[in-house]
Amino acid sequence: MKxxxxxxxxxxxxxxxxxxxxxxxxxxxxxxxxxxxxxxFVKSGTVGINRWRFLLESLMDLxxxxxxxxxxxxxxxxxxxxxxxxxxxxxEISQLTFEIDTEPYARQRDxxxxxxxxxxxxxxxQTVSHTLFDxxxxxxxxxxxxxxxxxxxxxxxxxxxxxxxxMAAPTKENFTECKTPEESDHSSKYGVPxxxxxxxxxxxxxxxxxxxxxxxxxxxxxxxxARDKWVCNxxxxxxxxxxxxxxxxxxxxxxxxxxxxxxxxxxxxQAVYSGKTHSxxxxxxxxxxxxxxxxxxxxxxxxxxxxxxxxxxxxQIPWDENRAFLDAWTWFTLQSVYELVAFPVxxxxxxxxxxxxxxxxxxxxxxxxxxxxxAIRKEGWIHHLARHAVACFLTRGDxxxxxxxxxRVFEELLLDADYSLNAGNWMWLSASAxxxxxxxxxxxxxxGKKTDPNxxxxxxxxxxxxxxxxxxxxxxxVAPRSMQEQAGCIIGExxxxxxxxxxxxxxxxxxxxxxARANQLGTEGKKSASTAKDGKxxxxxxxxxxxxxxxxxxRDSKKQKKLTQFMKK
DNA sequence: GGAAGCGTTGGTGCC
DNA sequence: TGGCACCAACGCTTC
Numbered sequence: 342m343k344x345x346x347x348x349x350x351x352x353x354x355x356x357x358x359x360x361x362x363x364x365x366x367x368x369x370x371x372x373x374x375x376x377x378x379x380x381x382f383v384k385s386g387t388v389g390i391n392r393w394r395f396l397l398e399s400l401m402d403l404x405x406x407x408x409x410x411x412x413x414x415x416x417x418x419x420x421x422x423x424x425x426x427x428x429x430x431x432x433e434i435s436q437l438t439f440e441i442d443t444e445p446y447a448r449q450r451d452x453x454x455x456x457x458x459x460x461x462x463x464x465x466x467q468t469v470s471h472t473l474f475d476x477x478x479x480x481x482x483x484x485x486x487x488x489x490x491x492x493x494x495x496x497x498x499x500x501x502x503x504x505x506x507x508m509a510a511p512t513k514e515n516f517t518e519c520k521t522p523e524e525s526d527h528s529s530k531y532g533v534p535x536x537x538x539x540x541x542x543x544x545x546x547x548x549x550x551x552x553x554x555x556x557x558x559x560x561x562x563x564x565x566x567a568r569d570k571w572v573c574n575x576x577x578x579x580x581x582x583x584x585x586x587x588x589x590x591x592x593x594x595x596x597x598x599x600x601x602x603x604x605x606x607x608x609x610x611q612a613v614y615s616g617k618t619h620s621x622x623x624x625x626x627x628x629x630x631x632x633x634x635x636x637x638x639x640x641x642x643x644x645x646x647x648x649x650x651x652x653x654x655x656x657q658i659p660w661d662e663n664r665a666f667l668d669a670w671t672w673f674t675l676q677s678v679y680e681l682v683a684f685p686v687x688x689x690x691x692x693x694x695x696x697x698x699x700x701x702x703x704x705x706x707x708x709x710x711x712x713x714x715x716a717i718r719k720e721g722w723i724h725h726l727a728r729h730a731v732a733c734f735l736t737r738g739d740x741x742x743x744x745x746x747x748x749r750v751f752e753e754l755l756l757d758a759d760y761s762l763n764a765g766n767w768m769w770l771s772a773s774a775x776x777x778x779x780x781x782x783x784x785x786x787x788x789g790k791k792t793d794p795n796x797x798x799x800x801x802x803x804x805x806x807x808x809x810x811x812x813x814x815x816x817x818x819v820a821p822r823s824m825q826e827q828a829g830c831i832i833g834e835x836x837x838x839x840x841x842x843x844x845x846x847x848x849x850x851x852x853x854x855x856x857a858r859a860n861q862l863g864t865e866g867k868k869s870a871s872t873a874k875d876g877k878x879x880x881x882x883x884x885x886x887x888x889x890x891x892x893x894x895x896r897d898s899k900k901q902k903k904l905t906q907f908m909k910k
Numbered sequence: 911g912g913a914a915g916c917g918t919t920g921g922t923g924c925c
Numbered sequence: 926t927g928g929c930a931c932c933a934a935c936g937c938t939t940c
Contacts, residue, residue: 490917490937578919623918632918726919733920777935781920788920847921851932858935 343370344436344464347428350376350414351447352471353440354399355555356406358507358602361438361468366515371522373432374407375415376400377424381446383539389753390546391721393536395553399600400533402554410513412521415531421454429461432522438466440599443476443641444760473504473603473634476641487642489654489775491623494635507604547719551594551756558595565590566609573619575626582724583709583793585801590626591722593757596633603630633762639775640761647764648745654774658857660736660743667742669705669840670735671714671750704837708815709789710734712802721756726792729770733783736771737854739846744771772854779854782847789815805830 346369348362354376356362365372382388388396404414417424428434437458442451451467458465469475479497480487488494524530536543551557566572580588595601610626613619622628645651649658705711713727728751734740735747744767751767752758765775772779789796796814800807806814808828813820818832818839825831832838 488937492917493938496938576919580919628918729919772935776917777937778917778920778933779935780932784921787922791920855933 344368345371345432345434346373346436346438347432347434348372348374349437349439350374350403351439351442352597353599354396354403355558355600355602356403356510357555357559358470358605359440359510360470360508361440361466363508363511363515364466364468365436365438366511366519369436369519371432372412372519373415373428373434373521374403374412375417375428376403377421378416378418378534378539379450380418380420381450387749387752389721390536390541390543391754392756392758393539393541394546394549395551395594395721395756396598397533397536398549398553399555399598402556402600404533406555407521410511411516413523413527413531414533415527416533417531418534421450422457425454425457426461429458429463434461434463436464436466438468440470441467442471443637445647470602470604471599472637473607473630474498474501474638476638479634479638480642487639488635489639491632491635494631494638495622498631498634504604504607507602507608550720551591551722553594553598553600555595555600558592558601561590561595562592562601562606562609565592566613569613569617572610572613572626573617576620576624577629577725578624580724580726581792582726582730583789583798584724585797587722587724589724593759594722597757597759603633606630636761636765639765647748647760649743649773655768656773656858657861658737658743658771658773658854661741663740663742665840666740667735667746670710670731670740670742670747671705706818706837706839707734707785708796708799708803708806708817709785712799715802717751717754721754728766730783730785730788732767732770734785736767737779737850738782739785739841739843739850741850741853744768744773779858780851782851784847785843786815805836 344365346365348365353359353361362374400414400416404416407414417428425437437454439451442448455465476487478501479494482501483493483497488497536546577589582588592601592606596603596606607627607630610630614627619625620628622631639654640646643652643654646654649655705714710731713723713731716723716727732744732747735742736744748763748767751763755763768774769776789799790811793799794811796806796809796811799814806817806828808830809817809820809824813824817825817828817830817836820828820832822831830836
């Protein structure tokens with residue numbers, strides 16, 4: 342029997358390596374490729390203007406590609422629960438194909454749609470193609486729990502063999518026996534809408550830096566893969582968060598929407614590596630894809646992964662509720678209405694209705710952080726380490742505000758905002774899960790100076806500070822008054838004064854974190870016995886005995902010994 | 911079951 | 926200028 346199939350695009354906005362689409366094409370006489378503009382995402386307000394634009398560009402690209410094959414993309418508005426019964430009936434559908442999505446909303450939505458399909462006697466074909474591996478299989482291989490360390494993840498994966506190889510994109514031949522019934526009013530009925538059609542204001546929107554779509558994704562990947570040496574030597578910590586041109590691939594938005602298949606990228610890198618010396622996970626390019634896999638698996642296997650409450654992997658920390666601090670972290674400037682575009686609507690309303698006139702105190706005073714926000718808002722992307730710096734600052738470093746607040750802002754503004762990676766990294770940086778060395782705090786001054794000593798990044802995004810010498814550009818408030826006058830920027834008048842002192846507050850927060858951890862261990866019982874707590878001897882000044890070398894120095898001396906032995910050989 | 915090993919990418923101060 | 930200990934003793938994983 343040859344089916345009438347609907348292939349439902351959600352993520353996976355591509356033709357290459359799309360196994361469920363191929364399955365539909367091979368088993369059908371007729372196929373309708375559809376994308377549903379779900380009001381859930383329009384209403385939620387969690388998608389910023391740049392990501393909407395990226396999505397619509399991706400859909401346009403997909404439609405163009407289908408047209409080249411003699412088919413079309415059908416963009417349908419409405420909730421999936423309303424749309425499917427209608428199209429099942431109208432188009433006499435017997436098969437529905439789609440890519441598996443493990444996010445909670447998607448799971449719930451898909452289970453409802455699967456039920457509807459059953460009611461309409463529609464066969465459902467689902468495939469894993471958004472991740473390298475099936476998250477459920479990784480969890481099963483790890484004894485029913487997601488691996489919580491990268492090393493553990495690698496161990497589990499090493500037993501699972503390599504990821505499946507990517508599938509080729511469909512060709513015109515695939516569409517000779519399987520046709521798409523096109524309607525004469527297709528464009529008006531099923532065309533890709535504009536931002537304005539969706540009721541989104543494009544006033545003040547920045548030019549496109551990273552255009553959406555599979556075509557751009559594949560071109561971008563090829564450009565990077567052509568640089569053999571760069572690919573083989575890639576080490577994430579050695580790339581720069583402050584370079585004027587992105588120092589990493591910026592393929593993340595394309596992976597998020599599935600414009601690029603992670604398996605295609607993985608095997609593309611593999612081909613470049615072949616026969617050459619290359620960097621290794623976790624820092625290598627392959628390593629970056631494994632991090633994505635790590636967080637996808639953790640999110641798929643953890644309830645309430647995006648929030649602290651009810652999340653079994655997250656430390657429960659008594660964060661402050663501090664509106665002024667949150668605004669200061671979030672807001673770049675309030676100089677004009679233009680600057681308000683693309684900020685969370687709730688925050689705009691709150692601020693405009695506020696009777697608090699001390700606007701200066703609600704601005705972010707840190708030059709490098711203001712630059713990151715400007716870049717996020719305009720371009721929808723900043724380097725991973727820049728995200729670390731601002732995330733640490735908002736949470737355990739300085740402002741002591743819940744990682745969920747930061748997660749919401751990133752969710753809205755980043756092109757690559759991804760449920761699993763966003764929540765996972767926020768927990769990491771706030772030392773709520775995965776990462777526990779909470780006393781390692783990013784300094785908003787030192788971090789910038791180290792990564793961009795000349796302050797070129799600041800000069801680009803924050804020209805008001807460009808006349809300050811590099812010594813002061815990261816902390817202009819310590820510049821002498823005469824220098825501020827010379828630079829044409831008086832701190833407190835033209836530029837906000839700091840509202841917290843990093844050195845003081847970060848020390849205070851380290852002790853708060855220590856206390857939170859101690860409290861939780863106390864209240865939740867013996868989650869895990871700490872060897873340091875009860876096992877090790879304490880040494881003080883009165884003791885003549887020398888303390889044993891620390892774990893790290895012991896480890897290092899072991900390494901040294903091995904190296905010496907190796908050299909002798 | 912308990913001890914030991916070790917963790918993607920910090921900052922500071924000392925030598 | 927670069928290497929190292931230390932911060933303060935976490936918590937997952939392995940043996």
